[in-house]
Structure formats: structure tokens, C-alpha cells
Amino acid sequence: MRSRRLVILSILLFLIGVVSARTASGRGCTHSMQCGRGFFCQEGACRKDSCSNDLQCDEGEECRPGNVNGRQKSGCFKSLVPKSALGGTSEDFCPGGGALVLSPTGTLTICDLTEDCPSTHICNPVHGVCCTKLPTCPKTKKTMVNFITGKPIMCQFKQGRVMPCPENGFCETTTGFCCVPGVDVEPPVVVTRAPAIIENERPWRGQVCSPQSGCSGGAACICGARGNCMCECATDFGYTLASDGKTCQRVRRRLKEKCKTDMECSAAFSECSSGGCRCKRGFKRNGDGGCEPLEYRCVNKAAPLKRDEKLITCSLKNSLLSSVSTSFRSLKKSENGSDINDAEFERLMKGIQNGTLLDFGNERDDCPDEHYCVPVFDDASKPGYYKGFCCPSPSEIRPTCPVGEPHESSYPPDYGCNKCPVDYYCHRDSVATEKSICCPKPCVSLEDIYHEGQCFSMAYYGDSCHISSQCVYSKSPDAAEEYAEVAKMECARSICSCPAGFSYADGQCKRIMCSIGLRGEPSVDKSGQLIRCERSSDCSMGHMCDPNTHVCCKGTNRCPKDYVETGEQCTDDNCRGINQICHRTKNGKAKICCTYDDVTMSAMRDALNSTTMNL
Secondary structure, three states: OHHHHHHHHHHHHHHHHHHHHHHHOOOEOOOHHHOOOOEEEEOOEEEEOOOOOHHHOOOOEEEEEEEEOOEEEEEEEEOOOOHHHHOOOHHHHOOOOOOEOEOOOOOEOEOOOOOOOOOOOEEEOOOOEEEOOOOOOOOOEEEOEOOOOOOEOEOEOOOOOEOOOOOOOEEEOOOOEEEEEOOOOOOOOOOOOOOOOOOOOOOOOOOEOOOOOOOOOOOEEEEOOOOOEEEEOOHHHOEEEOOOOOOEEEOOEOOOOEOOOHHHEOEOOEEEEOOEEEEOOOEEEOOOOOEEEOOEOOHHHOOOOEEOOEEOEEEEEOOHHHHHHHHHHOOOEOOOOOEOOHHHHHHHHHHHHHOHHHHHHOOOEOOOOOEEEEEEEEOOOOOOEEEEEEEEOOOOOOOOOOEOOOOOOOOOOOOEOOOOOOOEEEEOOOOOOOOOEEEEOOOOOOOEEEEOOEEEEOEOOOOEOOOHHHEOOOOOOOOOOOOEEEEOOEEEOOEEEOOOOOEEEOOEEEEEOOOOOOOOOOOEOOOOOEOEOOOHHHOOOOEEEOOOOOEEEEOOOOOOOOEEEEEEEOOOOOOOOOOOEEEEOOOOOOEEEEEEOOHHHHHHHHHHHHHHHHO
């Protein structure tokens, strides 16, 4: 009787274990502690932390190598490419007239928060696929662009966790991109001056939030299974609570220091392994606290170009990659599809030398003849360029990683990047071969900038910094301005600031010059900031409001009452503006253009003139 009870009890315990395991799989979560043993939290759901094939994973998941609780191993991850994409259309996944980007093997090109799309293609955060073009923000909003890559900044991937946007941006959850309030395109409306309304501040860490508005202080709006959202530090992305107890900051660990995720390791080509930051396979520690390649390799085991045992580095413009690869691919087959003969080879080679390869001498590739530049990483000092080293022009098709060892899933004879994890990227030597290979990234996060063997976080105006390359604008610089000179930010006293003689205005470092009065530099307040104005009465005695730059400039106004100089001279009535008049000065020697001194009055006259013309 007792043995029978033991058998029944063991069967019940087994069934409870099976039921609990099935319940844990797919359950909503924010961290792995909520999933239990044998599971980990990935993209808001509990999944199995080990597998050997896709059959062991649930529907919508795939078995592939990746970061499982801080370790690189095979686990059940959310499928990167939705199954519906195989039978869908471009409009379903690339709305707005864009087209799906296909890889050389004919499969969809996928992307995520750490793996960007090739060339100028844009990643659709909703589906994780690359598109030729894509709507990012509503018409009344402006898209926030990464100044280094020139691409829109993503803030939410596959309806997952909402990441913070730079400066005054917010996350547009319908598209997954960072946006800033724009200017509504409406007819001018004249209003009386009123005190500016200060918008409510976004919540800080520990406060209730909404995914649409986001959080302040680098925190992310994280929602639980019941829909309650709270501002927290995104630990999965390397953020932790700062010393002020209010904001979140990126954790940066040096080699040999303890870590929890790869995002924390600051040395390029490093990873968090066995609880500490270490160099990846194929790299070794150098004397500067970074990881350097054990060797530099070219396609077909060719030796990279060296002089006096020193590697020759190069710079390559990213737009050149596709044009050169097209020319070299034409060498492989003749027009009728058969093997190319000597005469045809000579003709094509001569065309390349006279055409495409002439671009190499145009500061786009500085390798010598019979060599080409193999790009390894973005050049932070030259946006739109890659840094690399020179390799001899290859003859056989055999892909290889420029530095480090390829991932275990990307070996001959197939190579490819179908199982490439987040800390690797898909490399393709566009000059030599169409085959791709999975190679280690120098920096895992898209927020990082590679500089002399270290990974630094991008910083904006007023943020702390280590090097000037970190300091970037949250938007691309405007076109050249007539009355202002724009300069790059620099890291001075560990803070991103403007160079001497420049002021931070309209999101950029500008040196604004007066176009009226005594010309020269405009007036500044005690803190060195420009004094903005709408009329001359806003300025101190002996100054007037420049109508072109709206700053106070030193000088005496020579125009009639309620008017101010524009800085231009005239002969009759040839002033440019509708509300401008040609006025002769008191001494009678010159005629100058004058406009309304009050900006509000000028706008009112413009609106009346527009109404009269319409009638």
C-alpha cells in the first residue's frame, strides 16, 4: 500500500513539473527572475534557456546562439523574421512605398537594435526587417537622426520595451522611432504676447509613466504583465542607477572587471564571459586596456599591406562599396553566362581602371594600386566613412573576417549570417565575393562610438564625456546659414560644450555675427549666452535688434520710428521684403533698407498683405 502511494505521489510531482514548465514558457516578464529555472526573459516573454533544434522551442521561436542570462549559448529566441513575411507584400512590412531588402541569397534582410541595415536602408522596428524607405514620424513631427550613421534613431523594437530618446525627443510607438515636435503648417495667426507655458516634465525613475511620453534621466518606461508602467533603468542594455538615486547611467567596465552583460564592457571587441570583461576569440589584450586582433586577414589568406612591419590603414566612403562590388562582379561571368575569356577580361578590367577605381584617388580609398580598402568599423572623425586596412585584389571567393574569428554558425562551405548573434555583424567583402560571414563587432550597442580601442557612449550638449568624438548633435546640422558659422562640439573639462567664440543655439554650436550697426559679434549676458530679442526695446541702450538673427547688436538705428535697419542699401524701392522701405539717412549720403522693428507687427502686416492679395 505504501509503495503504491509513493508511485502515485511521484507521478503527481512529475505532472506538476510538466504543467509548471509549460506555464512558464511564454509567460510575460521583465527579467529572468520571474521565469524560474530552465527559462530566461527575452523580449517580454519567458523562453527555454537551452535547446539543440527549433522543434524544442514554442511556435514563433527559433533555436539559435545568443545572450542567455549573460552567457553565450543556444536558447529559444523570438523568431527574427515573422513567418507571415514569407507570404506578405512589401506594403505590409514597408508602408509608404518602400520595398523589402533581400540578401544575396534571396532571403529577407533582418535587423534589430544592435544590427543595422546595410547601406542607406532603414530598419522597420515593428517587424525587424530592412526597407528601402519607411515613414518614421507624423507629418507634424520631426525625425531624430543619429548624426554618426545618418539614420533614424529607434526607441522600441517589436512592441517591446520603450527606450529613452535624446534630449527633448519622444518615442512614436506606432513606428518605433524617436521624434521631436515640429512646426504645424498653418496660415500665420496673430496673437498677443503671453508668458510661455512650461510643459510638464517627463517622469523620472520610480515614477509611473506611459510608453508614448517616455521617461527622463536616461530611464526607460517598462510595463508589467498587468499593464502598469514604471520608469526603470534598462539593465538588459547596460543601464544602472546613478549615484544621485534619480537618473540612469550606462555601466562601463574595463577588462578583467566584473560584469553582467556584454553591454557593460567598454573595450572594443570584448564580451562579458564568466562574470568578467574579456577579449573575444581572435583578440588579445594590449597595453592600453583594449583588445587588439591576433592577426589581420584578407580574403583567400592573402597578407594585408604592411610597410616596415606596420599595418597600412585606410579610409573608405560607404557609398563606394556598392559601385566597386558591381564592377568586380562583372568580371566573374561574361554577358552570355559562360566563363569569361582573356579578351573580355582585359576589356572589363580596363573599364574598371578608367572608371570606378578612379574614385579611389578621390579621398574615398587611399590604398595603393592593386589593393583595396577592407572596412572594419565606422570612422567617428569622418561621418559616412569606414576605417580599415589594405588588402590585395583577390582572385578566389572565400569570405573571411577582417579581424577576429567568425561565429561558430558561419563556417564553410555555406558561411552566411542566418544564426549571427547580437554581438556579431554580417560582413561581406563587396569587392571580392558575394558570400557573407558572421564577424565580431567592436562595440555591441548602437549608442557607442569606437575610438582607439575603446567603446564610448554618444553624448549630447551638456553631457559628461571623455573625448570630443563622443559629442554629437541630436539632429543633423542645418544647411549653411547666411549670418552664422556652425562648428562641432568638443569635450572640454569632461563636458560636451561649444568651442571658444561659439554659443549653443537652435541645437547647434553657432557663431552668430551682426548684420547691422557696428557689425561684429552680438551682445551676450553675464553667463556668456546670446541676448535674444524681438524688438530693439528688448536690448540695452546703444543696441538694436538685428531682424536677420534676432540678437542684440551694438549701434545707432538710422531708420524712422518703429523701423530698424536690415543691413542692406538701396537705390529706389528695391528692398527685398514686402514690408521694407528704402530710407535716406539724416546726412543724406546713403539710402538703407528698413523693416518693422517689432516681429509681431511684421507678422501682422504679412498676414494682412496675404489676405489682400487673395481677395
